[in-house]
Amino acid sequence: MxxxxxxxxxxxxxxxxxxxTLIACAPQAQPPTSTAPDTAGTAGTxxxxxxxxxxxxxxxxxxxxxxxxxxxxxxxxxxxxxxxxxxxxxxxxxxxxxxxxxxxxxLTGGRFYLSAAPYRTQTHECYYHNLGGCQGELVDAPTHLTVTTDTGQILVDEDTTTYANGFTGVWIPRDLTGTVTITAEGTTASTPFDSGPDGPTCLTTLHLT
Incomplete structure (x- = not known):
C-alpha cells in the first residue's frame, strides 16, 4: 500500500x-510516511x-x-x-x-509538485494540493516566483501567472528544503518548503504585504 x-x-x-464524497484542501491530520525510494535531487523519465x-x-x-x-x-x-x-x-x-x-x-519521474497560492485578504488551510478542489484568491495574477534551497541553489526564478484556481505549480527535485518567494505588484511573500516525504505540496500562507 x-x-x-x-x-x-x-x-x-x-x-x-x-x-x-470528497473534501478539498483539508489540513494534515498526522505526519505521513512514505515507502518511496530516495531520489534526492534527481529526476527520471x-x-x-x-x-x-x-x-x-x-x-x-x-x-x-x-x-x-x-x-x-x-x-x-x-x-x-x-x-x-x-x-x-x-x-x-x-x-x-x-x-x-x-x-x-x-509519480515515477522522481520530482515533487509544489503548488503555491499567494493571497492578500483571504486564504485556506491546506497540506496536500487538490488539483480540482483548492481555490486561491488571486486568479490570473502576474507574479514572479523564486524557489531557493537552504544551500542557496536557485531551483526556480521566473515570471508566472496564477491559474484559474489561484495557484502556481512547479516541479522541483525531491528531498530538499528551502524558501518559496512570490512577488506581485510590488508586494512580496515568502514561506519555507520541504520536498521530502512529509512535506506539503500546497502552500497557502504566502500573504502578500
Whole structure:
C-alpha cells in the first residue's frame, strides 16, 4: 500500500466520507510516511499512465501520457474550483477521483509538485494540493516566483501567472528544503518548503504585504 492510501481523513487535499464524497484542501491530520525510494535531487523519465487512469482523465477532457502530465494539466484547467475531477498530490503519488471512481497513480519521474497560492485578504488551510478542489484568491495574477534551497541553489526564478484556481505549480527535485518567494505588484511573500516525504505540496500562507 502506498503513501496517500494509508492516510486518514483530513490528510490534505483529498478525504473520503463513505466511498465517494470528497473534501478539498483539508489540513494534515498526522505526519505521513512514505515507502518511496530516495531520489534526492534527481529526476527520471516518468512511466506511462495505465489505461484506467487515462480513461478517467479522458472522461473529464484531459489527455495525459504520464501522471506528471496529468497533474500539470488538471492544475491548469481554466475553471474555478471545485471541478468534477479531483486530484490529491502527495510526495510520490496522486489520487484522482470523481463521483464514480478513484484511481491512485504513482509519480515515477522522481520530482515533487509544489503548488503555491499567494493571497492578500483571504486564504485556506491546506497540506496536500487538490488539483480540482483548492481555490486561491488571486486568479490570473502576474507574479514572479523564486524557489531557493537552504544551500542557496536557485531551483526556480521566473515570471508566472496564477491559474484559474489561484495557484502556481512547479516541479522541483525531491528531498530538499528551502524558501518559496512570490512577488506581485510590488508586494512580496515568502514561506519555507520541504520536498521530502512529509512535506506539503500546497502552500497557502504566502500573504502578500
Amino acid at each position: 502506498t503513501t496517500l492510501t494509508r492516510r486518514t481523513l483530513l490528510t490534505g487535499g483529498l478525504a473520503l466520507l463513505g466511498t465517494s 516518468a512511466d506511462a499512465l495505465d489505461e484506467k487512469a487515462r480513461q478517467l482523465l479522458s472522461a473529464h477532457g484531459i489527455q495525459a501520457a504520464t501522471a506528471e502530465d496529468a497533474v500539470t494539466a488538471l492544475d491548469r484547467v481554466p475553471q474555478q474550483r471545485p471541478l468534477a475531477l479531483t486530484g490529491s498530490v502527495g510526495y510520490d503519488q496522486v489520487v484522482l477521483a470523481d463521483d464514480a471512481e478513484q484511481v491512485t497513480v504513482p
